[in-house]
Amino acid sequence: xxxxxxxxxxxxxxxxxxxxxxxxxxxxxxxxxxxxxxxxxxxxxxxxxxxxxxxxxxxxxxxxxxxxxxxxxxxxxxxxxxxxxxxxxxxxxxxxxxxxxxxxxxxxxxxxxxxxxxxxxxxxxxxxxxxxxxxxxxxxxxxxxxxxxxxxxxxxxxxxxxxxxxxxxxxxxxxxxxxxxxxxxxxxxxxxxxxxxxxxxxxxxxxxxxxxxxxxxxxxxxxxxxxxxxxxxxxxxxxxxxxxxxxxxxxxxxxxxxxxxxxxxxxxxxxxxxxxxxxxxxxxxxxxxxxxxxxxxxxxxxxxxxxxxxxxxxxxxxxxxxxxxxxxxxxxxxxxxxxxxxxxxxxxxxxxxxxxxxxxxxxxxxxxxxxxxxxxxxxxxxxxxxxxxxxxxxxxxxxxxxxxxxxxxxxxxxxxxxxxxxxxxxxxxxxxxxxxxxxxxxxxxxxxxxxxxxxxxxxxxxxxxxxxxxxxxxxxxxxxxxxxxxxxxxxxxxxxxxxxxxxxxxxxxxxxxxxxxxxxxxxxxxxxxxxxxxxxxxxxxxxxxxxxxxxxxxxxxxxxxxxxxxxxxxxxxxxxxxxxxxxxxxxxxxxxxxxxxxxxxxxxxxxxxxxxxxxxxxxxxxxxxxxxxxxxxxxxxxxxxxxxxxxxxxxxxxxxxxxxxxxxxxxxxxxxxxxxxxxxxxxxxxxxxxxxxxxxxxxxxxxxxxxxxxxxxxxxxxxxxxxxxxxxxxxxxxxxxxxxxxxxxxxxxxxxxxxxxxxxxxxxxxxxxxxxxxxxxxxxxxxxxxxxxxxxxxxxxxxxxxxxxxxxxxxxxxxxxxxxxxxxxxx
Amino acid sequence: xxxxxxxxxxxxxxxxxxxxxxxxxxxxxxxxxxxxxxxxxxxxxxxxxxxxxxxxxxxxxxxxxxxxxxxxxxxxxxxxxxxxxxxxxxxxxxxxxxxxxxxxxxxxxxxxxxxxxxxxxxxxxxxxxxxxxxxxxxxxxxxxxxxxxxxxxxxxxxxxxx
Ligand code: FES
Ligand code: FES
Numbered sequence: 005x006x007x008x009x010x011x012x013x014x015x016x017x018x019x020x021x022x023x024x025x026x027x028x029x030x031x032x033x034x035x036x037x038x039x040x041x042x043x044x045x046x047x048x049x050x051x052x053x054x055x056x057x058x059x060x061x062x063x064x065x066x067x068x069x070x071x072x073x074x075x076x077x078x079x080x081x082x083x084x085x086x087x088x089x090x091x092x093x094x095x096x097x098x099x100x101x102x103x104x105x106x107x108x109x110x111x112x113x114x115x116x117x118x119x120x121x122x123x124x125x126x127x128x129x130x131x132x133x134x135x136x137x138x139x140x141x142x143x144x145x146x147x148x149x150x151x152x153x154x155x156x157x158x159x160x161x162x163x164x165x166x167x168x169x170x171x172x173x174x175x176x177x178x179x180x181x182x183x184x185x186x187x188x189x190x191x192x193x194x195x196x197x198x199x200x201x202x203x204x205x206x207x208x209x210x211x212x213x214x215x216x217x218x219x220x221x222x223x224x225x226x227x228x229x230x231x232x233x234x235x236x237x238x239x240x241x242x243x244x245x246x247x248x249x250x251x252x253x254x255x256x257x258x259x260x261x262x263x264x265x266x267x268x269x270x271x272x273x274x275x276x277x278x279x280x281x282x283x284x285x286x287x288x289x290x291x292x293x294x295x296x297x298x299x300x301x302x303x304x305x306x307x308x309x310x311x312x313x314x315x316x317x318x319x320x321x322x323x324x325x326x327x328x329x330x331x332x333x334x335x336x337x338x339x340x341x342x343x344x345x346x347x348x349x350x351x352x353x354x355x356x357x358x359x360x361x362x363x364x365x366x367x368x369x370x371x372x373x374x375x376x377x378x379x380x381x382x383x384x385x386x387x388x389x390x391x392x393x394x395x396x397x398x399x400x401x402x403x404x405x406x407x408x409x410x411x412x413x414x415x416x417x418x419x420x421x422x423x424x425x426x427x428x429x430x431x432x433x434x435x436x437x438x439x440x441x442x443x444x445x446x447x448x449x450x451x452x453x454x455x456x457x458x459x460x461x462x463x464x465x466x467x468x469x470x471x472x473x474x475x476x477x478x479x480x481x482x483x484x485x486x487x488x489x490x491x492x493x494x495x496x497x498x499x500x501x502x503x504x505x506x507x508x509x510x511x512x513x514x515x516x517x518x519x520x521x522x523x524x525x526x527x528x529x530x531x532x533x534x535x536x537x538x539x540x541x542x543x544x545x546x547x548x549x550x551x552x553x554x555x556x557x558x559x560x561x562x563x564x565x566x567x568x569x570x571x572x573x574x575x576x577x578x579x580x581x582x583x584x585x586x587x588x589x590x591x592x593x594x595x596x597x598x599x600x601x602x603x604x605x606x607x608x609x610x611x612x613x614x615x616x617x618x619x620x621x622x623x624x625x626x627x628x629x630x631x632x633x634x635x636x637x638x639x640x641x642x643x644x645x646x647x648x649x650x651x652x653x654x655x656x657x658x659x660x661x662x663x664x665x666x667x668x669x670x671x672x673x674x675x676x677x678x679x680x681x682x683x684x685x686x687x688x689x690x691x692x693x694x695x696x697x698x699x700x701x702x703x704x705x706x707x708x709x710x711x712x713x714x715x716x717x718x719x720x721x722x723x724x725x726x727x728x729x730x731x732x733x734x735x736x737x738x739x740x741x742x743x744x745x746x747x748x749x750x751x752x753x754x755x756x757x758x759x760x761x762x763x764x765x766x767x768x769x770x771x772x773x774x775x776x777x778x779x780x781x782x783x784x785x786x787x788x789x790x791x792x793x794x795x796x797x798x799x800x801x802x803x804x805x806x807x808x809x810x811x812x813x814x815x816x817x818x819x820x821x822x823x824x825x826x827x828x829x830x831x
Numbered sequence: 832x833x834x835x836x837x838x839x840x841x842x843x844x845x846x847x848x849x850x851x852x853x854x855x856x857x858x859x860x861x862x863x864x865x866x867x868x869x870x871x872x873x874x875x876x877x878x879x880x881x882x883x884x885x886x887x888x889x890x891x892x893x894x895x896x897x898x899x900x901x902x903x904x905x906x907x908x909x910x911x912x913x914x915x916x917x918x919x920x921x922x923x924x925x926x927x928x929x930x931x932x933x934x935x936x937x938x939x940x941x942x943x944x945x946x947x948x949x950x951x952x953x954x955x956x957x958x959x960x961x962x963x964x965x966x967x968x969x970x971x972x973x974x975x976x977x978x979x980x981x982x983x984x985x986x987x988x989x990x991x992x993x
Binding site for chain 1: 850858859866867868871874875877904905906908918922929930934937956957961963964965966968969972973989991992993
């Protein structure tokens with residue numbers, strides 16, 4: 005089939021790349037509106053405190069200040085799934101960095117000075133920091149009013165009177181029988197801290213609240229319609245009075261999904277008499293005012309037979325939601341039903357908890373929980389294989405999903421679902437798994453380091469409502485070029501290019517004649533739920549195909565009249581609609597585009613505008629007690645293979661190579677797929693090696709900057725990063741394609757951990773894996789299981805010459821009820 | 832204070848506040864918004880511009896320090912709408928995703944290639960070390976630089992089909 009496709013599959017340069025390369029591309033922060041004011045936020049320096057008094061008098065008196073806001077003026081609460089967040093803190097603050105007041109002024113300097121003049125008196129309380137302590141009965145409650153909050157009842161189960169924002173249960177088969185059939189039971193616990201997305205563009209919003217409650221929001225958001233929807237729900241406004249406009253976005257990675265600064269800035273604009281107000285988050289605010297990725301403690305108990313067959317698996321996830329539920333509850337839900345990985349586990353139980361704590365709150369981040377739980381799962385598979393004395397690649401192969409397998413929620417896998425085995429085998433082969441090449445053996449001899457190789461699998465389905473929908477509009481211009489309107493956001497992932505290729509392919513036009521309109525606008529573009537979940541290619545791709553079909557149907561109808569032919573006898577090429585058996589009888593698209601005129605002047609037809617609507621098919625809610633149902637639009641499978649070299653004395657290591665393979669169904673554009681693959685792997689490398697929030701005992705974030713929270717630079721990337729694809733066509737995907745935006749970030753960390761273990765035997769249970777963590781693991785010291793410390797820890801690798809530039813953190817706070825001792829036992 | 836600067840060949844005389852950074856002056860004073868702010872602290876490189884022939888983080892330099900200087904920004908890279916060799920290579924190699932790092936990245940690459948017209952992969956990585964890119968994973972940027980410096984053979988990244 006691929007030889008018949010002309011544009012889909014071609015390495016087309018990105019359609020919006022030129023304006024980004026010249027500096028012409030406008031981002032929200034580049035907008036300058038007449039009369040625009042600048043906002044600054046007053047933050048809480050405490051993780052948990054009562055607000056006794058806020059005095060804004062001096063701030064209000066400062067010349068140039070146009071509006072000062074505090075929480076008590078704002079009778080609105082916002083929330084994606086659990087409506088639990090005030091726009092500005094009222095009475096209590098629930099995390100370090102939370103907004104307690106805000107100012108709009110003529111200049112950013114005046115706004116900043118005014119914020120400094122606001123006096124807040126707090127009664128500081130002991131924060132709830134450790135999620136494992138937060139779920140104990142005697143824990144103080146982060147949200148004592150949880151029982152009174154509205155929430156999405158079809159999907160979520162907050163537990164009033166506790167700190168549990170959501171509990172997700174999945175039950176498959178008979179767990180007790182499965183464990184009874186096991187010869188070995190291996191139980192371990194794996195952890196990772198909160199992490200920041202770090203889009204290069206910080207969150208930025210401009211809002212103008214005009215007279216008559218007409219609101220325009222320009223924002224760096226991933227999901228304009230979701231911003232509008234949540235905004236109008238919270239502010240009690242009709243949807244047609246609020247317009248959300250999103251120009252270019254400088255990276256999102258999930259951190260710009262949902263709603264963030266928009267309501268606050270809108271309220272400032274209203275208070276300032278309708279002048280537009282701009283708020284751009286500082287990099288520091290990005291870490292603590294805005295949300296992060298949740299920390300996870302993942303406990304896995306696996307029953308296995310000596311031949312390597314998994315008979316049962318019990319999985320318990322403790323997600324650190326932070327102060328607000330936001331996306332963490334849905335991360336909990338999606339992770340729970342995916343938590344077994346691409347493995348056939350006949351008997352399984354998952355109990356997943358989203359737990360409120362007094363920390364910056366968790367939200368969506370590329371992978372939506374899967375980066376975090378695959379760390380534990382794929383390290384666990386390594387340790388289970390080791391416990392039963394089996395090669396871990398062979399152990400994985402034996403248990404992989406195959407046609408006929410049932411997922412944890414009871415979905416039957418078919419030969420079209422995708423091929424995890426082909427992905428795993430591809431990366432194993434690419435890194436010469438299981439042996440050292442001559443060069444690697446020589447490398448060991450000359451450096452004294454040990455070379456190790458590890459693999460890890462991954463899978464992910466879009467986490468989204470069962471009825472997630474989108475639409476596309478394809479409009480033809482009078483020169484037979486087309487403009488496509490969608491509300492799926494281009495945030496760097498390349499959707500505009502991929503969709504332009506899909507449209508060009510379907511219309512049989514050259515891709516140069518297809519433009520995807522850059523700026524998204526809820527007043528002008530058709531609805532899209534959100535730009536998240538790696539669902540854009542399938543849903544918006546299908547909507548674009550349907551819109552093309554609709555446009556062609558209109559063109560054929562008019563052409564049939566113009567040519568005195570039946571529509572069934574027509575065909576078309578890039579320029580003309582013609583009679584199939586008499587191709588010289590034709591009419592051009594240009595002649596049809598805005599209405600056809602007969603020689604005598606009579607007109608028929610009208611502007612060609614194709615509309616395509618698509619909605620996820622056949623998905624269901626999950627049963628609240630068993631988790632059974634159909635949540636997955638599609639599954640993208642993949643695997644990573646990693647080669648490391650490790651100094652067995654110091655624990656220093658380098659990642660020498662990463663190899664990847666994903667079953668993408670159909671490559672729409674190899675350059676885009678590679679871009680997602682490499683970009684995702686390197687982001688996964690950051691998560692694996694150095695990124696993570698560090699708090700002091702009072703819950704203050706110690707590293708909200710690039711100095712103390714490094715991200716990978718060009719020098720941190722391995723000498724070899726390669727990417728491969730498997731193409732098992734997705735039956736309901738456009739040209740067979742499925743999404744791969746998030747997947748490359750998943751399972752980079754466990755592949756590295758597995759490789760380090762192969763090289764040295766170090767059993768790492770916590771990510772990120774810093775040199776000192778390997779050093780500790782080599783000496784069987786307890787891992788540092790929770791990044792709460794009294795001493796900042798130097799984090800990134802390039803900062804650690806010889807590993808001596810760090811300070812070892814004080815012992816972490818105790819984790820009652822959790823143990824890191826491996827329990828490997830013959831039942 | 833009144834300053835006079837040459838930016839991308841054009842001379843500007845402007846009153847600036849003494850505390851304004853060069854970045855602020857370029858963006859708010861001159862409307863050259865292709866130069867971005869990613870951190871405001873000299874760490875991310877999104878604000879990289881050329882000041883008298885040397886790259887600087889414009890978020891750290893003060894506008895008044897640039898008095899009399901010649902500045903080059905990303906807006907000066909294309910010639911009458913024609914992409915430069917570097918820009919064209921970036922486009923060919925998918926070296927741009929969200930584009931927020933791109934302006935600063937291109938300025939650093941330009942500086943590198945002026946000093947070292949045929950850099951090795953290691954030298955390229957060193958040359959762009961100060962420019963964070965959260966999207967691309969740098970590999971396709973390195974390939975673009977190899978291509979732009981006439982080393983296309985080394986620059987071919989492939990997506991393998993298995
Ligand atoms: S904005 Fe200047 S280095 Fe980040
Ligand atoms: S392309 Fe997004 S930060 Fe580089």
